[in-house]
Amino acid sequence: MQDTKILTAGDSSVLIQFGNTIDPEINYRISATVQMMREQHIVGVTDIIPAFCSLLINYDPRVITFAEIKERMEGILKMEIKAGAKRKKVYEIPVCYGGEYGPDIQNIADHAGLSVEEVIDIHTSRDYLIYMLGFLPGFTYLGGLDERIHTPRLANPRIKIAAGSVGIGGSQTGIYPMDSPGGWQLMGLTPVKTYDPEREIPILVEAGDYIRFVRIDEDEFKRIKELVDRGEYQCVVHEGEV
Amino acid sequence: MGIRVLKAGMLTTVQDLGRNGYQSQGFSVAGVMDVRSFKIANLLLDNPENEAVLEFTLIGPTLQFTSDTIIAITGGDFQPTVNGEPAPMYTALYMKRGDILKFGSARTGSRGYIAFSSYLDIPVVMGSRCTNLKSKIGGYKGRKLKDEDYIGFRIKRRYLPYFLSRKLDLDEFDEEEVTLRVVMGPQDDMFTKQGIHTLLSETYTVTSDFDRMGCRLEGPFIASKNGSDIISDGIAFGSIQVPAHGKPIVLLADRQTTGGYAKIATVASVDIPKLVQRKTDHKIRFQAITVEEAQKLYLEEEEQYVAMRSQIHTPCKEVLDCRLVAKRISKLFA
Numbered sequence: 044m045q046d047t048k049i050l051t052a053g054d055s056s057v058l059i060q061f062g063n064t065i066d067p068e069i070n071y072r073i074s075a076t077v078q079m080m081r082e083q084h085i086v087g088v089t090d091i092i093p094a095f096c097s098l099l100i101n102y103d104p105r106v107i108t109f110a111e112i113k114e115r116m117e118g119i120l121k122m123e124i125k126a127g128a129k130r131k132k133v134y135e136i137p138v139c140y141g142g143e144y145g146p147d148i149q150n151i152a153d154h155a156g157l158s159v160e161e162v163i164d165i166h167t168s169r170d171y172l173i174y175m176l177g178f179l180p181g182f183t184y185l186g187g188l189d190e191r192i193h194t195p196r197l198a199n200p201r202i203k204i205a206a207g208s209v210g211i212g213g214s215q216t217g218i219y220p221m222d223s224p225g226g227w228q229l230m231g232l233t234p235v236k237t238y239d240p241e242r243e244i245p246i247l248v249e250a251g252d253y254i255r256f257v258r259i260d261e262d263e264f265k266r267i268k269e270l271v272d273r274g275e276y277q278c279v280v281h282e283g284e285v
Numbered sequence: 286m287g288i289r290v291l292k293a294g295m296l297t298t299v300q301d302l303g304r305n306g307y308q309s310q311g312f313s314v315a316g317v318m319d320v321r322s323f324k325i326a327n328l329l330l331d332n333p334e335n336e337a338v339l340e341f342t343l344i345g346p347t348l349q350f351t352s353d354t355i356i357a358i359t360g361g362d363f364q365p366t367v368n369g370e371p372a373p374m375y376t377a378l379y380m381k382r383g384d385i386l387k388f389g390s391a392r393t394g395s396r397g398y399i400a401f402s403s404y405l406d407i408p409v410v411m412g413s414r415c416t417n418l419k420s421k422i423g424g425y426k427g428r429k430l431k432d433e434d435y436i437g438f439r440i441k442r443r444y445l446p447y448f449l450s451r452k453l454d455l456d457e458f459d460e461e462e463v464t465l466r467v468v469m470g471p472q473d474d475m476f477t478k479q480g481i482h483t484l485l486s487e488t489y490t491v492t493s494d495f496d497r498m499g500c501r502l503e504g505p506f507i508a509s510k511n512g513s514d515i516i517s518d519g520i521a522f523g524s525i526q527v528p529a530h531g532k533p534i535v536l537l538a539d540r541q542t543t544g545g546y547a548k549i550a551t552v553a554s555v556d557i558p559k560l561v562q563r564k565t566d567h568k569i570r571f572q573a574i575t576v577e578e579a580q581k582l583y584l585e586e587e588e589q590y591v592a593m594r595s596q597i598h599t600p601c602k603e604v605l606d607c608r609l610v611a612k613r614i615s616k617l618f619a
Contacts, residue, residue: 099519
């Protein structure tokens, strides 16, 4: 609380700044604050944007003034974060690595001085915290990529990267939610649609959740893809307390 | 029953107040650039506050109506004509089946709006009918309008009471220099005193780098204390971001949800229309106000809308005169 600041961002937004570092604990406090805001239901709030170490709240000044929302948020920020305020959710994302699915995996391996198999083992060995979503609908900023497989972006970005591509850009890893230009080194492809505007819940995950990449082969990829296309695939989700 | 797009114009999109509530998932809000012109257009037709309109930019569209309806045109002056005759703006306008509504290029302002009393038949995607051009969702097939597109209406022609009273004063868009009131923050403490003084005392020029995402300004260098990179955070409508090059960029309707440059101040909501209606080479000055003052201005503008609404719901002089005459005539026969 002591290093948390409530800052004006115009007449319809307020920015809550939780320190100034990228840190899982700070990010957890933000997720928990979002959760508490939902429970408290502050009338007049129109949108919330959690980021690495801040929370932007948009509100309607016809309904609630800056002084009022500041007071409400001070109250929420003082509240103790209960253990398990935010349930830990780990989404399993099946990925078919290498080959035509991940054309740059050899680049990543060469850069790391490892074999392709080792790169895949490292990539699938841990859960990645979703610090925030931004840039594109459903694009996740993930923390915790193993330093051994950090890889610079492509010198010449691709004009089109297919939705579902899993790649590495510098110290980050992630999934392209939709077709997009981009410069990440592509290591695999997931048949799961992390973003689908036609679905009732267009985006699967939210900030504070985790992603676990699980290796699948081509046959499994095709099988899951068929289920996804029929709208029958459900991601495996592990839930528990953080 | 709808409109056929004969010529789409430069950038004509379906917009409303934007897709709110999904920014935490990376969806830009989008929505109209000039909220005031949008609200007045809908208000003239007693439409719901958030009803979808067409927004057009610099060169307007040519539309043919395939059924009767009532429309209202607001925003910059694009010299509208109906079947070749000049058409009034800021008024309820009856359009007949087959009529051709044509806009030219913007004589004043840079964005125009048309509201429709028959409501555009555009599906609601995640709570909004607005077009998000980057994500290609919402609006008409997730894109700007093209020649030969056709948009239907959701309902038949509606009856509007006090039809002759539905006229409001035109907003003026012909200034070439405007002052925007701003609320300082959230990261004004990253700039030097001199840097803040520069922003608030110098004149900036609108560059051609001006679209629905943002408006880049040219002018004196705004000094930061220690660089202006921050850990990415959320961006508000009207945020003034100052990257390392020291020139302000005002972020607008199609802004990304988050960004990594310090934001020195935010334009007051009521002054955003003044900026989005400017053209390249127009001059901008900034003046700091408190958040309380900005919110007071916001509420005062709301009161103006209430006053406009009551003005267009009062019988006009022409109608009252007739009523008076009718009363006198009826007395003669009483």
